[in-house]
Amino acid sequence: MPNNTFYNEILTEHNIRPFHKKKLENPDFTLEGVNPSCGDDIILALKVDDGIITDGAFEGDGCAISQASCDMMLDLIIGKPKEEALELADIFLRMIKSKITDEEKDRLEEAGILEDISHMPARVKCAVLGWHTMEEIFKGATEGSATTEDM
Amino acid sequence: MSIDVNAIRKDFPLINDEVAYLDNAATTQKPECVINAIADYYRTSNANPMRGLYKLSVAATDAYENARAKVASFINAKDPSEIIFTRNATESINLVAETYAKASLKQGDTILISIAEHHSNLLPWQKICAENGCKLKYIDTDDQGKITIEAFKEAVTPDVKFISITHVSNVLGTKNPVKEFAKIAHDNGAVILVDASQSVPHIKVNVSDIDCDFLVFSGHKIYAPMGIGALYGKKELLESMPPFLRGGEMIDYVTRDSATFTEVPHKFEAGTVNVEGAAGLAATIDYVNAIGMDEIAKREDMLTDIAFRKLSEVPHVKILGSSEASDHHGILTFVIEGVHPHDIAYIMDSDNVCVRAGHHCAQPLMKHLGVMSTTRASISFYNTEDEIERFVRSVAGIRSKMGYAE
Numbered sequence: 001m002p003n004n005t006f007y008n009e010i011l012t013e014h015n016i017r018p019f020h021k022k023k024l025e026n027p028d029f030t031l032e033g034v035n036p037s038c039g040d041d042i043i044l045a046l047k048v049d050d051g052i053i054t055d056g057a058f059e060g061d062g063c064a065i066s067q068a069s070c071d072m073m074l075d076l077i078i079g080k081p082k083e084e085a086l087e088l089a090d091i092f093l094r095m096i097k098s099k100i101t102d103e104e105k106d107r108l109e110e111a112g113i114l115e116d117i118s119h120m121p122a123r124v125k126c127a128v129l130g131w132h133t134m135e136e137i138f139k140g141a142t143e144g145s146a147t148t149e150d151m
Numbered sequence: 152m153s154i155d156v157n158a159i160r161k162d163f164p165l166i167n168d169e170v171a172y173l174d175n176a177a178t179t180q181k182p183e184c185v186i187n188a189i190a191d192y193y194r195t196s197n198a199n200p201m202r203g204l205y206k207l208s209v210a211a212t213d214a215y216e217n218a219r220a221k222v223a224s225f226i227n228a229k230d231p232s233e234i235i236f237t238r239n240a241t242e243s244i245n246l247v248a249e250t251y252a253k254a255s256l257k258q259g260d261t262i263l264i265s266i267a268e269h270h271s272n273l274l275p276w277q278k279i280c281a282e283n284g285c286k287l288k289y290i291d292t293d294d295q296g297k298i299t300i301e302a303f304k305e306a307v308t309p310d311v312k313f314i315s316i317t318h319v320s321n322v323l324g325t326k327n328p329v330k331e332f333a334k335i336a337h338d339n340g341a342v343i344l345v346d347a348s349q350s351v352p353h354i355k356v357n358v359s360d361i362d363c364d365f366l367v368f369s370g371h372k373i374y375a376p377m378g379i380g381a382l383y384g385k386k387e388l389l390e391s392m393p394p395f396l397r398g399g400e401m402i403d404y405v406t407r408d409s410a411t412f413t414e415v416p417h418k419f420e421a422g423t424v425n426v427e428g429a430a431g432l433a434a435t436i437d438y439v440n441a442i443g444m445d446e447i448a449k450r451e452d453m454l455t456d457i458a459f460r461k462l463s464e465v466p467h468v469k470i471l472g473s474s475e476a477s478d479h480h481g482i483l484t485f486v487i488e489g490v491h492p493h494d495i496a497y498i499m500d501s502d503n504v505c506v507r508a509g510h511h512c513a514q515p516l517m518k519h520l521g522v523m524s525t526t527r528a529s530i531s532f533y534n535t536e537d538e539i540e541r542f543v544r545s546v547a548g549i550r551s552k553m554g555y556a557e
């Protein structure tokens with residue numbers, strides 16, 4: 001049985017006042033991620049310099065979980081090399097699908113609060129949307145749109 | 152005699168005072184008598200209907216045909232043979248599209264539907280248009296969620312040969328004047344199908360009075376089991392149509408290369424049919440008739456009125472469609488400023504209130520209304536004023552739970 005405490009302050013704060021929700025000037029990569037089953041829709045934009053993610057932002061529309069998750073992801077990956085960002089995405093996706101170690105969870109910082117999503121199948125796609133879109137960006141796609149249908 | 156709601160609620164095993172079930176437009180809960188009718192069929196009358204010449208098979212056939220006659224009289228069709236059993240409204244619409252429309256519509260003809268159609272009453276027509284070279288035309292709802300008779304008349308141009316339109320919208324709750332629409336259609340030589348999925352469970356529907364050519368509904372939205380639905384069609388039309396699916400029970404005579412098809416309705420019911428579903432649907436009809444469709448409509452209108460007034464008073468909430476409660480027919484679709492519908496439905500679940508969130512299988516309508524997705528509460532006569540209170544209280548608490556100051 002779900003309870004309200006899931007919508008804790010960290011989550012609602014990232015949803016109501018997302019720090020990274022804005023337009024990014026001259027991004028190196030942009031990709032739209034859509035979650036067709038519930039209409040979450042984000043456009044992720046990243047600046048990458050010499051393999052380092054120097055800046056990032058997102059625009060779009062969706063539920064609190066999709067928005068907050070994307071905002072927390074950007075908090076975490078800006079300033080890091082793209083390899084490390086992909087590693088973090090892998091940890092995050094594994095956290096949502098099954099289990100991770102405590103050290104791994106520490107590396108996700110605030111994003112670790114989304115661990116309980118694994119018990120809510122209907123919301124998994126929302127939580128992974130931003131992460132999945134970031135992975136798609138680095139796995140080659142620079143244009144078009146990513147979906148979470150294959151999750 | 153007005154409804155004794157406490158007694159009624161005891162008829163439904165999944166209706167209780169803990170969880171307020173307000174997703175009745177998606178599917179309704181089932182009363183014991185319907186559940187028992189299904190079990191009784193298997194306990195007393197099960198055999199493959201039509202095939203056998205022994206008593207048990209006759210009993211199964213009787214159960215099935217008795218259900219057909221009940222549906223016919225429930226919607227006031229002239230003859231039981233005008234009722235075809237299907238799986239649901241979706242299959243009923245596909246049947247008409249793939250038989251009547253596919254065989255009779257030509258290049259340059261137009262199919263008219265409304266912007267408020269469920270995807271079930273849209274996708275089959277998109278397909279026929281693509282295959283037959285027809286045009287798909289939409290009629291928009293106005294700012295009150297309505298389609299006026301004048302607007303409808305204007306949309307029915309001479310090229311419109313087929314019209315498929317909902318009776319009550321599953322998103323806005325608005326009721327179309329389908330009797331007037333049918334007259335306009337016929338005056339213009341067009342054939343009209345009415346999607347009664349959201350009207351049959353809530354108001355008395357009379358196909359002879361409406362004078363539509365086809366009408367469809369699903370059993371599961373009117374307290375019957377899932378997997379049984381109905382198509383009503385005027386006899387002359389049904390007789391002129393080619394079969395839908397092919398196989399057993401729908402032929403008179405088969406040779407190596409050809410077959411002659413049996414008469415309606417069996418022509419459209421290939422293969423072994425859903426007798427338990429039909430038996431459940433028959434039990435549902437007895438059940439709602441005993442209460443009275445007029446009483447059901449009266450009570451649902453009363454609850455809708457309370458819900459509409461209270462929900463309208465909640466700050467930051469906007470109800471879609473008409474500003475009159477009486478136009479909503481048990482359906483209230485709303486948005487809360489700053490909160491996504493999936494978060495709303497999730498929080499309401501933790502308050503034990505079941506509502507629907509999403510696009511309600513009506514994406515073109517969502518686009519027309521300028522919203523991505525919405526939340527919908529839908530009422531049945533077994534709901535109570537207390538449940539409506541709890542629903543409104545839960546809605547009122549959502550913004551603060553999502554971190555807004557007020």
Ligand SMILES: Cc1ncc(COP(=O)(O)O)c(C=O)c1O
Binds near residue numbers: 346
């Ligand atoms: C207006 C309308 N038409 C058609 C349908 C499809 O019904 P079913 O899924 O039972 O075929 C629905 C159900 O949501 C509906 O509300």
